[in-house]
Each structure stands twice: as structure tokens, then as C-alpha cells.
Amino acid sequence: MTIAELLSFLGLAWSRLLIFPGGACLLIAVWIGEMFGQRRRRVGFPPFPTSWLTSPLAASAVALPWLGVALLPLPGAVALSRPIDLIAIVALLEWPRLLAITADLQERDRARGVQRLAAALNSYPPVILSLALLSQGTGTLEVVGLLRIPDSSAPLQQTAWFWLGVGALILTMPPLVEVGPFALDAPDDLRSGLRLRMLGIILIVAMPGMALLTRNGADDWWRVALPPLAVWGALWVFQRSTRHQQALRWARIYLAYNLVLLAALLVAGALALQARLA
Amino acid sequence: MRTITRLQSVAPITGASIGLIGALALLWITRREPLTLPPLAYLDALGAFFVFAVWAGAALWSTLRAPAEQGWRFWLTALLLTATFVTSWTPLIIVVFVSIALIHVSPAPRGELTVALRRAIVPLLAAAALAIGYGTLAWRGAQNFDAPLAGATLDSFVFWFVLLAAAIPLLPPVGRLLDTDTDAKPALNLFAYAWFYPLMRLYTLAPWNEGWSFAAMTLGGGAMIWLTLGALTATTRAYRAACNRRRFLALALAGIGLSNGAGLAAGCYAALVYLLLVVTEETEPETEANTGMTVWSFPSSVPSWLLSGAIPLTAPFIATWMIVGAGAAGGVTILAAVAWLTMLIGALPVVIDSPAIASRRRWFGGAISLALGVASPLTLYLLIQPVIEQLQGGLSVYGDVNVWPWVGLAMVNSARTGITALPTIGAAGLMVVLSALVYLLSRLLRPKSAIDPSSPASIAYDEVLNDLRRAVPWLGEPATKASDHDDR
Numbered sequence: 001m002t003i004a005e006l007l008s009f010l011g012l013a014w015s016r017l018l019i020f021p022g023g024a025c026l027l028i029a030v031w032i033g034e035m036f037g038q039r040r041r042r043v044g045f046p047p048f049p050t051s052w053l054t055s056p057l058a059a060s061a062v063a064l065p066w067l068g069v070a071l072l073p074l075p076g077a078v079a080l081s082r083p084i085d086l087i088a089i090v091a092l093l094e095w096p097r098l099l100a101i102t103a104d105l106q107e108r109d110r111a112r113g114v115q116r117l118a119a120a121l122n123s124y125p126p127v128i129l130s131l132a133l134l135s136q137g138t139g140t141l142e143v144v145g146l147l148r149i150p151d152s153s154a155p156l157q158q159t160a161w162f163w164l165g166v167g168a169l170i171l172t173m174p175p176l177v178e179v180g181p182f183a184l185d186a187p188d189d190l191r192s193g194l195r196l197r198m199l200g201i202i203l204i205v206a207m208p209g210m211a212l213l214t215r216n217g218a219d220d221w222w223r224v225a226l227p228p229l230a231v232w233g234a235l236w237v238f239q240r241s242t243r244h245q246q247a248l249r250w251a252r253i254y255l256a257y258n259l260v261l262l263a264a265l266l267v268a269g270a271l272a273l274q275a276r277l278a
Numbered sequence: 279m280r281t282i283t284r285l286q287s288v289a290p291i292t293g294a295s296i297g298l299i300g301a302l303a304l305l306w307i308t309r310r311e312p313l314t315l316p317p318l319a320y321l322d323a324l325g326a327f328f329v330f331a332v333w334a335g336a337a338l339w340s341t342l343r344a345p346a347e348q349g350w351r352f353w354l355t356a357l358l359l360t361a362t363f364v365t366s367w368t369p370l371i372i373v374v375f376v377s378i379a380l381i382h383v384s385p386a387p388r389g390e391l392t393v394a395l396r397r398a399i400v401p402l403l404a405a406a407a408l409a410i411g412y413g414t415l416a417w418r419g420a421q422n423f424d425a426p427l428a429g430a431t432l433d434s435f436v437f438w439f440v441l442l443a444a445a446i447p448l449l450p451p452v453g454r455l456l457d458t459d460t461d462a463k464p465a466l467n468l469f470a471y472a473w474f475y476p477l478m479r480l481y482t483l484a485p486w487n488e489g490w491s492f493a494a495m496t497l498g499g500g501a502m503i504w505l506t507l508g509a510l511t512a513t514t515r516a517y518r519a520a521c522n523r524r525r526f527l528a529l530a531l532a533g534i535g536l537s538n539g540a541g542l543a544a545g546c547y548a549a550l551v552y553l554l555l556v557v558t559e560e561t562e563p564e565t566e567a568n569t570g571m572t573v574w575s576f577p578s579s580v581p582s583w584l585l586s587g588a589i590p591l592t593a594p595f596i597a598t599w600m601i602v603g604a605g606a607a608g609g610v611t612i613l614a615a616v617a618w619l620t621m622l623i624g625a626l627p628v629v630i631d632s633p634a635i636a637s638r639r640r641w642f643g644g645a646i647s648l649a650l651g652v653a654s655p656l657t658l659y660l661l662i663q664p665v666i667e668q669l670q671g672g673l674s675v676y677g678d679v680n681v682w683p684w685v686g687l688a689m690v691n692s693a694r695t696g697i698t699a700l701p702t703i704g705a706a707g708l709m710v711v712l713s714a715l716v717y718l719l720s721r722l723l724r725p726k727s728a729i730d731p732s733s734p735a736s737i738a739y740d741e742v743l744n745d746l747r748r749a750v751p752w753l754g755e756p757a758t759k760a761s762d763h764d765d766r
Binding site (some may be wrong): 002003006009010013014017018048050051053054055056057059062063064066067070071081082083084085087088090091092094095098102105106110111114115117118120121122125128131132135136140141247248251252255258265266269272273276 | 575576577579580588589590595599602603606609610611612614615618619621622623625626629630632676682684685686688691695696697698699700701703704705707708709711712713715716719720723724725742745746748749750751752753
């Protein structure tokens, strides 16, 4: 291992940061997101939002998820010499939400801060359990594992854990990306970071779908774009149909859901241990 | 007179620095293989790592804290621990740990002995458990743990007591057990990870059976959850800090219990993180007048964030990341999930209560946390990898750590398949590029500041907690009802 490897890593990563997926997602989340957000008030393209550049912490709320999105191994992105895992990506994407909670609790809107914190606490157990279950199917926590669908030669259990994990992750999305009963407005300077975070999570959830559609070497652009658009559409429908419902009721549903996921993970763990000891 | 005062102020730093240089020399000598100097001395990478941790902690403590905070007990504890880490004589190990417990029983007037004993109950109980465990080893003939047949003396009876000795210091201060003796407290807190040494040393004797590993992992994982929730739901800042730093001891215990190279690496690294958290902890609330310090235009909450584990590439994050990877690599996915959950929830106390003012000590702590996290491949390569290599005979093959010295770290399973990977140095390089881009954008677009970032309002932690309990069913019932709750 020499310093040349570091230079090669950085050399390959610049296009990911600036062009795809980092640069493209930044534009979509920050600029086009702003346009949709203001569609009732304005006509045409709004100027590029700059409120996130006003302070170091607000800028970090965009920079960290930007890095997280840029490191996602999406089809079409330049391959990096070293992989990265879901633990780091989730932490990078979670940063704007933590800042938004702090900002609301300390400076702006305490009730909204508590609601966002509650949404975070209601989402952490199911998202961790879902990803752990998914890792039982892929055999790894690296992000690239989401693109490795177990093939027909893989044991049935492995395939089952993979798809159960994917399904569980999709069901976890409402409190995770704050839609439907968990929907909340964001502080102005952190809105861009929160949108980028949401886009990153949608891409992660859509990656198994991308892998499914591009499985036989097909690399049409729509095969990559369709799964995230489908997830976004599902979230939009969920948002429209449940936005007036009580968050607490859904929190109780997620508590029961956690128990189901925990039971599934325990079964998966026990079977894996049994196979190891055999 | 002035010369004497100056000497008194530099003596602790000088002493600790000499100790640290000695520890580094010891690490260098023992990096390839253990060195035995009969009849008592046994120098190996595990002992050298713990000696390094003791003197690195003492050096940091001397640099960042007032000399008055170090009493004779502090230095005597450091010296005694150094002696025990370089010997293979089990009776000496018992004597040293019992002595450390006894010197922390504060002298008390007649009739108040029970109060003094109660204040030192944690080290006394741990020392008693260790004396039974290691005493049994010595009684059965393993006076030296490197003796050829010493492994035959290790059984479940010995193991349970040594595990108990390692687990007792995880207990957070509760009620009247809260130690208020400022002279005794630093050494007890700072060197609490030393109780793991006797447990890790058992790997030199023989491999652990799966029941022992399971017990250590369960204890560590359970303590992780308990301490994380304790830190989130505590209403005093001191108790939150105590629970939070002990969380890393629990993490270390779970890592040691995994019985694989990756777990051991996580355990050793978590001990260093614990040390950093103890040294940089504020015992009193910061005030602008006496401790406040600003660094460029960074908000004063930055050091707390860097020490919270919320930001990737910082030391607390890397410690938890390592245990998640080690658990998954070892096939214990439930431990990985627990550790991951505690990583996310562990940052929330800072989210709710980030301080408005940061002291010089916290800023230094934040900087060290970032440096230790980014340079974690080098830390592992230089300090921890030799420990894993020399204890390999007692470890399982289910999970190992891959160090890419110039890029990052990875955890691999028994088939050498990557389980987790984090190019810490590479990602830090990318963050530098991104920061430059953001700076460039801010110069080009010249944004207008819309929000005044100064003077955040003070919030009552317990009020937020009560509101939170109403919205998160698994946190339990609120203590009192708040009037302004939005139960949407």
C-alpha cells in the first residue's frame, strides 16, 4: 500500500463528486428541488439557492450528504479503487437532519425540533434492522452489496433475506425521509441539505431495483432512472394519502414492525450460526 | 519561588512525556514478537499497547487539565499499572489491581469508613473478582501466564470472575455511589479501561470457548444499549457524559468478546476513544468568562459534534464503525445492529443539548478526535495490529481487519470477503476538495446571511425528553405532562 493508491482514489473520485452522481444529485436536490418547492409562488427557474452557504454548519449540511451521494456505486458512475459501506453513507446522509433538529430546538421552532427528533428515533430501529437483514442476504454491509442480487445458485434463505430486507427498507422510508404523517418543514438554510439527504436515501433504496433491471448487461438510462422514480412516486402517493394522520399512531405501528424485524433478524442470525457450527 | 512554581507546573507534563516516550520505545521493541526477561518481565504488544494508553492518557491529562487535578494517587496508579502490564507473574497482577482499588479508598474519620468504602465500591468489587479469578489461576500452577501449561488452568470458573472484574467498571455512577473525591476520581475514570487487560490476557493462555465469547458479547452489547439510553434519557449533563463515555467501554468489552482480530482491534481502539472522552470532558458548565474560546468562525458546538460520533471520520464514529464491522464479519449480525443503533442514538444527547460555549480543552479534544479518526489506519497499523498478531493463537478466524495504511480500513470475514470498508484518509481528501468547492461557491455567489447564528436559546433537556417520550413509544412514559406539546 503506497501513497499512489490514495492519489488514484482521489483522482477517480473527482468526476463522482462533480458530475455523476454527486454533481447531478446536487443540482436535482438543491436547484430543481427549489423550483418545485416554489412552484406556486414563481414562474420559471429560480436562482441557485445560496442560503446553505451562509455558515460553516449549514454548508456542511450539504457537503456531507453530497459526499455520501457521490460515493454511491450507481450504475454508470466511475468505479473507485476502494469500496465504502452503508454505515458511513447513512451517517453522512443523516447529518443535515441532526443539524435541523438542533437548529429548531435551540433557535427556531421547538415543537418541530421535537417532532423531527421523534421521527428520527422512530426510524432508526427499523432502518438498522432492515439493513442488517439485507446484509444477511448480500453477505456484506458494503453499499455495492445492494447491487448484488443473489442469483439462482444462491441458497434460498439468502435470496429470501435479501428481498425481505429490501421490502423492509422500503416500508421504513416514511419516518426516515419524513413524509406522510412524519412530514415536516425545514429551516431555510438546511432545506437543500435535507433534500439531498432524501435523494440519497431514495437512491439507496432503489439500488436493488436498478440491479434487477440492469442484470443482463442492459445499461439503458431508463433502467437506472426508473427505480428511484418509482420509489419517489410511491412516497408521493403515501404523502398525499396519509399527511393528515397522527404521527403517534404510525409510531406505534413501527414499534410492532420493529419487533417483527427483530424476530426475523434473530431467525436469520440463528440459521447463519447453525450453518457456521455445522 | 517563581522557579519552583514553574517546575511544579511543568513536572507533570515532563513526567508523562517521558512515560509516553518509554511506551513508544516499548511498542517498537515488541512489534514483532514478545520479549521475555525471566523471572518476572514479559514484554509483548498487548502490554505495550496498555502502557502506551496509560501514558498517552497521563500526557493528555497533564496538558489539558490543571496540575491540581492530579494527586499522588494519579501518578501511583499510572506507575502500578505500567508494572502490571510488563509482567507475566499473575500474583503481581492481582496485587497491583487490589492496591489500585485500596489507594482509592479515601482516608475518612472514624465512623465514616463505610462512606469511604462505598465511594470506592466499584474498584473494590472489581479487584475482588479479579483476585478470585487470577488467584485461582496462580493456585492451579499458572504463576506465570506464559508458562507452557498455563492454558490448562483456564476454565469457566476463572473466566467468569475475570469477566466480572472487567464488567463492573462499566457501571455508571448511581446515586450515593457518585464519587465526589476530586483527588481519587481522575485516575479511576481515566484508567478504567485497564480492567480489560486481565481479560484480554486470557487469550495468551488459551482460545476462549464459544460460551465465554457469547457471555462477553451479551454483556457488552446489553451495556451498550443500557448506557446509550441512559445517556439519552438522563437529565443532568454529568450523568449523560458518564454514560456516554462508558458506552465505549461496553463497546470494547463486546469487541474483546468477539474473539476475532476485528473485534480485538475495535476493543483497543474504543479504549483510546474512552480515554479521549474522559480527558476532554468538562466537569463544570462552560462560561464565557473563564473557558470560552472561539476558533475562526466555527460555531462553538463543533467540538461537541466531533466528540459525539455523529460525524464520520471522527474517532468515536470509527470505534463504533469497527465494532459493527467486526460483529458482521464474525457472523453476529445482531451485535452489529445493536452497535449501529447505539451509534445513531448516541449522538442525540448532543443534538438536544449542544453547548453554547466551548472551552480550549473541548476544541483540542475535537481536533484530536478528527485526527485520530482520519489517521485510524495508521493507529491500527502501528499500535493495534501487533496485538492482534501476537494474540492470534487465542483468536478465531471469523473476522479480521484489513489496514490500507494510505487509504482506510476494512473488516473482512473468514473468507476474506469485505464486510465493511471505510477509506478514511481518502474520504478526508474528498472532504477537503468539497470544502474548497463550497468556499469557492460562497465567494462566487456571495450569499446574504439570513439568520443570526448567535445566542441560541437555552432549552430544558427534561422538557424535550418528556415531549419525546410522548411521540416515541419505545422510550417509555413521560415523567410529567408538558402543556405545549404538539401530539400531531
